[in-house]
Amino acid sequence: MTGVGKRVADGRKFAGWSQQELARRTNFSVSLIRKVEQGRTPASPAFVSACARTLNVGVADLLELPYPRLNREEHRVHGAIPVIRRELAAYNIGPDEDVLIRSLDELALAVDQASQLRHAVNLDRLGAEIPGLLQELRAATYNLEGSPKERAFGLLAEAYNAASQFAYKLGYIDLASLAVDRYEWAAERSGDELAVLVGDYQRAGEMICAADWSSALRLLERSRSRIEGRIGGDDLPTIATWGNLHLKSGLAAARSGQSELAYDHLAQAQEAATRMGVDRDDYRLCFGPTNVGIWSVGLAVELLDGTEAIKRAERIVLPGNAPKERVGHHYIDLARGLLIHGDRRKAFASLSKAREVAPTQTRYHPMVHETLRVLVRDEHRRTDTLSGFARWAGVNL
Numbered sequence: 001m002t003g004v005g006k007r008v009a010d011g012r013k014f015a016g017w018s019q020q021e022l023a024r025r026t027n028f029s030v031s032l033i034r035k036v037e038q039g040r041t042p043a044s045p046a047f048v049s050a051c052a053r054t055l056n057v058g059v060a061d062l063l064e065l066p067y068p069r070l071n072r073e074e075h076r077v078h079g080a081i082p083v084i085r086r087e088l089a090a091y092n093i094g095p096d097e098d099v100l101i102r103s104l105d106e107l108a109l110a111v112d113q114a115s116q117l118r119h120a121v122n123l124d125r126l127g128a129e130i131p132g133l134l135q136e137l138r139a140a141t142y143n144l145e146g147s148p149k150e151r152a153f154g155l156l157a158e159a160y161n162a163a164s165q166f167a168y169k170l171g172y173i174d175l176a177s178l179a180v181d182r183y184e185w186a187a188e189r190s191g192d193e194l195a196v197l198v199g200d201y202q203r204a205g206e207m208i209c210a211a212d213w214s215s216a217l218r219l220l221e222r223s224r225s226r227i228e229g230r231i232g233g234d235d236l237p238t239i240a241t242w243g244n245l246h247l248k249s250g251l252a253a254a255r256s257g258q259s260e261l262a263y264d265h266l267a268q269a270q271e272a273a274t275r276m277g278v279d280r281d282d283y284r285l286c287f288g289p290t291n292v293g294i295w296s297v298g299l300a301v302e303l304l305d306g307t308e309a310i311k312r313a314e315r316i317v318l319p320g321n322a323p324k325e326r327v328g329h330h331y332i333d334l335a336r337g338l339l340i341h342g343d344r345r346k347a348f349a350s351l352s353k354a355r356e357v358a359p360t361q362t363r364y365h366p367m368v369h370e371t372l373r374v375l376v377r378d379e380h381r382r383t384d385t386l387s388g389f390a391r392w393a394g395v396n397l
Contacts, residue, residue, distance in 0.1 A: 002396045003373045004043035005036045007062050011055040026050040039377050042339065042370035046255040046302065049211035059173060059209055063366045066171030070394050073124070080127030081172055084163050087134045091182050095139035104151055107137060111155045115284045118162045119323035121358040123169060130163050154190035157183050161284055169364055177206050194241050197223045198283040204248050213256035220249045240280050240287035243272030247295050254302035262299050290322050298333040306340030328358025335371055344375055348386060363393050373397070
């Protein structure tokens with residue numbers, strides 16, 4: 001037995017608890033605890049977070065993140081992590097004198113390029129670009145004054161967001177969390193209230209990962225209250241931010257098992273997306289009808305309703321320009337839903353689509369690893385295709 005199930009079982013035994021006691025403390029059924037520990041059911045994000053909190057271990061410990069580097073390419077990509085770590089540590093220290101700073105317009109183009117690389121899950125190129133860009137933007141904030149300084153801080157916040165996602169996708173959860181701290185620090189100095197609220201969106205994600213779902217819901221409600229009086233207007237970035245805050249609330253509710261509340265928040269987001277009528281990328285959150293549709297599938301999966309997830313997926317039309325990051329995530333979620341539904345063949349087909357669209361994201365995604373372990377375990381006769389996929393993803397069987 002490998003994967004989260006084994007590490008949960010080990011942690012439970014170290015604590016001296018039975019499966020019944022862990023079930024009581026996490027509010028999951030004994031049956032689910034048993035199935036996950038035996039590798040018959042994949043551990044969901046909510047399960048992982050709740051067990052990590054209860055067992056007083058890190059989520060990364062249960063997921064064994066970051067995963068081992070399997071080849072030269074992966075060593076190269078991971079090589080950006082120490083440089084990013086140093087830059088995040090020096091965030092409020094004056095730059096070296098030899099740092100050359102481009103104009104704000106040039107820096108804006110560079111930040112936009114970094115965000116596009118993030119959306120494309122091109123971690124190789126993003127890792128090569130983001131450390132130097134963070135250093136240059138830090139220098140710009142020290143050398144400018146007034147509104148140009150605020151603009152530089154806004155660009156720095158967006159770059160921190162890209163760095164956070166880069167670290168998170170590679171499995172460096174604590175470093176990604178530190179980058180969120182830095183995002184909030186920069187956003188507060190940007191003079192942009194919506195950027196600050198996007199920081200709340202990211203902070204809520206940290207709380208959700210730590211199984212502090214009630215705090216996440218309170219934070220997001222407070223954030224929405226700051227712009228509630230303005231959503232009746234026609235400012236699309238404000239409407240998109242409002243909708244995204246509802247989506248994150250839906251996730252917190254779903255992870256905590258509150259299906260009615262989760263779908264209430266989804267309905268609010270759907271209304272905002274309908275009003276907009278188009279997909280936008282304000283603050284790099286990709287809000288609109290397409291992403292809300294993707295979230296609708298994901299929330300059903302989080303609530304362990306595979307049948308509903310499949311029904312919703314059938315209604316989604318993914319445009320060709322949809323970010324690979326979101327499309328790949330959709331197929332990963334759909335694979336989980338199909339497995340819950342009992343259709344293992346289509347679950348693997350969905351994982352294969354995720355690999356085709358966003359291979360790096362798929363290789364490193366913990367839910368891909370969990371899904372693959374169950375698929376391989378339940379395969380009466382292992383196929384080269386399924387086993388090969390597992391080897392490609394670095395899944396220990």
